[in-house]
Structures are given as structure tokens and as C-alpha cells.
Amino acid sequence: MVAEKDDVEDERLSIDCPILLTERLVLRPPHEDDIPELVQLADNRHIAEMLSRMPHPYGEAEARAFLYMARGQRGGAVYAITLADSGAFVGSAGLNFTDRGLELGYWIGEPYWKCGYATEAAHALVDLAFRATDVNVLNVSCRVINPASRRVIHKCGFQYAGQGMLNSIVAGQVPVERYRLDRKTWASLRSWARS
Secondary structure: OOOOHHHHHHHHHOOOOOOEEOOOEEEEOOOHHHHHHHHHHHOOHHHHOOOOOOOOOOOHHHHHHHHHHHHOOOOOEEEEEEEOOOOOEEEEEEEEEEOOEEEEEEEEOHHHOOOOHHHHHHHHHHHHHHHHOOOOEEEEEEEOOOHHHHHHHHHOOOEEEEEEEEEEOOOEEEEEEEEEEEHHHHHHHHHHHHO
């Protein structure tokens, strides 16, 4: 059997979704036990307005749909972000293949804002993207009105790549800033961190 071009590319870009440990977090596949905390945190219009695919209101049906999607993710990876010391669910992050290539996404529940968890999770996923795939560029975007997300993006070494529009389920068509991080820059940043 001869593999189709798309099959080969999917294999090369496939991520197994390993459990990731950081200083304060455990990133793991989401599961049924996360539903109560997921619903509590995700049912927040402030969060949904900043994302493309999160509906509002957000209830158990939406949480179950998210879990179903996460299990069936082809390529990429979807993670529950949990606290290492308590196991509390604090948000979600992932790597998804889009028309622009591999893209990083994340959200943190409002009670956990301003703790550095988004940056910590994003660093772990950036490392995973470049270690587990052959991609040469990782993409990320944020709404132009989201300075907190922009700070996370900058702390991860992404460079501004322009503006565009995003279709948000809750907010409609909204302007976003697009950023990219190439493999060479990531490798340089990793080596500087060890110095």
C-alpha cells in the first residue's frame, strides 16, 4: 500500500499527548472527572469572548462535547491544565493544526488569572511542539484587546507576524494579532535559558 501525502504528513505531525510536568502544573488529557470544574470555569463570557470555539453559556453538554473532541483529536494535542499540588483543574491548552500550520491555544479560569499558569503551560507546549514534531514554525494569535495573552505570547519568544480576523462563536468577527516562533529561535532561547 502506498501512503497518501496527507497520511505521511499526519504521521510526521502527530503528537501522542504525553503527560507534561512543569514546576507547578500537570498537563494531561482531559477526562470525565474534570467536567464540574470545567463547567464552573468555562461558563465565563470574559473567557469565551477571547476564544474562537468556546460557546457561552457553557454547561455540561458543552463540556462533554469538548471531551469528545479532545479524545478524537487527530494530530495536535488537547490538555487539561491542573495544579500539581492539588490536582485542581485551572484551564485548558492545546496544539491544533489550522490552515496556518500548528497553532498554540490556551485559556485559564478567572480565579487563577495573574498566577503565571498560562505562561508555564504555554512554555511546556511550545517545547512539546518542537520536540515531538518536525514543524519549523509554531503559530499563536490573540485578540487585540487581550494584553494578558499578548504578555504570555511574548514571554514564550513569539514574534509579531501581522493582524487578521478571527471568527469567535461568542464575539463574531474580531481582529487578532498573529505571532510565530520558528524552530531556530526556539532552540536559541532554550540554549540561552541554560546559560
